[in-house]
Amino acid sequence: MYLGIDCGTQGTKALVLDADSGQVLGAGSASHTLQSGANGRREQQPQQWLEAFEQATRQALAAAGVSGEQILGIGVSGQQHGLVLLDEQGAVLRPAKLWCDTESTPENQRLLDHLGGEAGSLQRLGVAIAPGYTVSKLLWTKEQHPDVFARIAHILLPHDYLNYWLTSRACSEYGDASGTGYFNVRTRSWDRELLNFIDSSGRLCDALPELTDSDQPVGRLRPQIARQLGLNPDAVVASGGGDNMMGAIGTGNIRPGAITMSLGTSGTLYAYSDQPTVSPHAQVATFCSSSGGWLPLICTMNLTNATGLIQQLLELDIHSFGDLVGQSPIGAEGLLLLPFFNGERVPALPRSRASLLGMDSDNLTRANLCRAVVEGTSFGLRYGLDLLRASGLQSQTICLIGGAAKSPVWRQVIADIMGTPLVCPQHTEAAALGAAIQAAWCLTPAADRQAQLAELCERCVKLDASTQTQPDPARTARYEEVYQRYREQVSLLAESTPRL
Template sequence: MLVGVDCGTQSTKVVILDPALGRIVAQGQRSHELHEGANGRREQDPADWIRALEGAFDDALAAGQIDPQHIQAIGISGQQHGMVALGADGMPLYPAKLWCDTETSEHNAALIEALGGERGCLDALGLVLQTGYTASKVAWLREQHPELYQQIATLLLPHDYLNFWLTGERVTERGDASGTGYFDTRRQQWHQEIFHLIAPELDARRVLPRIIESHAPAGRIRSEIAARFGLREDVIVSSGGGDNMMSAIGTGNIAPGRVTLSMGTSGTVCAWSTDYPDGCDSQVASFSSSDGGWLPLVCTMNVTSATTRVREMFDLDITAFSAQVASSPRGAQGVQVLPFFNGERVPMLPRAEASFHGLDSRNTTPANLCRATMEGASYGLRYALECLGPLGANARQIRVVGGGAKSPLWRQMLADILNVEVVCPQVSEAAALGAAIQAAWCLGLQQGNEVTLNGLCERWVILDLSTRTLPEAAGVADYRSGYTRYRTLLEEVHGIAVGATVD
């Protein structure tokens, strides 16, 4: 048996995969609290992640009536970029600042300037620093809480922290590390000089975790944790990775020509590349993958988070919200939304606010506002896909995951806006599945077997053909016009140039 864990923003999910059956046989899930404050502060207590992992693991074992002695390996997926600063005792010094925290936008701007602007960032790191990355969080802690900053013994990412709890080892892998802002994505190693610029009092060789290969184990499970769950003490914990990297594995996006689109709280669009992805827009995060390649990725901050805000504003459940969207025509009778409730990462607008446009006495209805919000979030995903350049333009199928992907209406909207086929994998928890598959890869190699990640994905990543959605000509035409207006609004309201073409 193999276990995959995904620690996300809203909850931690655990899946148990039976290799003999080739499918997930048990699942568990526990939520954790998000603490929001002024200036875009968004934090969580890492202890909540542990409690959620324990509860979800217990639930999965009970739901599947699994003998824990049959479990051989565990893989961890975690929300990217979060800063977990540990003291010498291995305990967090401060709540984890999350990927969606925008309180550090001024610190990020200062770091970009210190590195010589966008060009300097690309030359040094292979990507442009974003407010969500870990780097500006470290700079913020240094300024705001110098007494805690001085006590830092280790800086970990959320998935690294869970691996540390499971194994006692302070390690990371290149995929998640590439989203810190002090990792050289071309050379695939820590950038010591940039880390010194961010945290001059800290020794990078002491506080940054050791980088291991994606197919290598983070370690073996600690005896206390084995006893807690009734596991054998030889259980391997794989390197794990960021949730986007694990979702790529969990959707089979480990070869050229494939694109994964996640429609969760945020939206991510990523494509796999054998080499460092030259030719993408500078807004693309040229992350490493968690399988030895690269995973150029674009993140938008407002997908289901945007639709949820509007849904709750009208006191609608998901079914009622979908009915409202369906009752409004394409284009929402002229209503358009820039749904930047959480600011925005791409385009880089960390302090942006949501705005509604085209409202008049006839079209200001709940149905139009609901549909326009869903369309606005989807236009943001098209903007993201276009940023990938040839990697996005050459896509012939996009594999979609996340809560939004469960909606047939939204899948059709997305297929029309992107003008490409979309389809869902059978397993919707792609990050947790990817973590379990990576754990199988690691375990097989440790046992001396000739196992490949591609072979494992071919066996266990199965598409749900009932969700296959093709673009409709009328929708493509309507949304081409709608997207043109969306880009015009981006320019008028936020100064984001339309560019030569939007086709």
């Protein structure tokens, strides 16, 4: 039995996997709260993650009807780009700045200028650093909290921190490290010179975690943590990885030809590549995968966080929201919502804000507002899909995951806007499943590691035929007109947004 954990923005999910049969036996979850502030601040207390980890784990074990003593390995998936700073004693120095935090946008621009702009960053790192990446958070910390900066002993990502809590070992896996902004995705190594540019003393380099291969375990559970979680004290913690990398494994996206789309707090779209072919489009991040290759990826910062705001405003539950979306026609009778509530990464508008366009005395209805936010967030993913396709990545179908993938209304909107068939796996929370599969991979020696991972994915990743959704050509054509209007408005917004 293997335990998969996914520590996301809104909460932590856990599941118990029988890797021999490929069956998920039980699942659990616990929520997190987000600390929001001026200038795009988005932070969380890592202590919440630990409490949610324990709660979700106990729920999953109870639902599976198995004892924690039967757990052989644990895999951890975590939200990417977050900054967790520890002192010499391993204590957290301040709240973690998250992937969706844009407070350090000015610092990111200064670092980007140092690298020679997007082209220079792509040439040097293989990615163009963007607001939300970890590197600008370090510079922000140095300038805004010098007392905290002076005490840094460990620089960790969220999933690194959870592995550290479980094992006392500070290490990082290539896929998650790719999103820091101080990692070279071609050579799979830290860019220490960039960190020394932030602080010439070399302290930041000394605080870096050890890099480890994706199929290598981190270590055994600490006895105290095993007792606290009610788990087998001999259980081994796998390398784990970023939520997108674990989601790729959890959808079987470990070979060229597949595209995974995630409808979570953010929207992500990624495809496997066996070569580090860096896209000329700066918004395509060619991260390392957690399966031995690379994972060209785009990420929008506004998806269910945006639709959730409209739900709260109109005091709707998720089912009522979906019903209203279905009552409004394509294009929401002229209502267009640019859902950039916290800035945006794709399209690259970090300082933009949301706007509602095309209102008149007839079309400002609850149904049209719900339809407009679903369309606006989906158009961001379509924009990203266009970039992936322009980079040479193709797929005949999309594997759709994330909380919103459970909605038939969402699925049809996505299929029609993308003009591509889609299907969901049986377990749409694929990051936790991928983490459990990776744990089984780490703990089971084999001569051909890639073939072994493929076999595990084939056994454990199952598609839900009832979710297969075909695009309707007539609806796709109508969406294309609305999408082009979206593109026009994005261009106008980009022109009017001052460069930092």
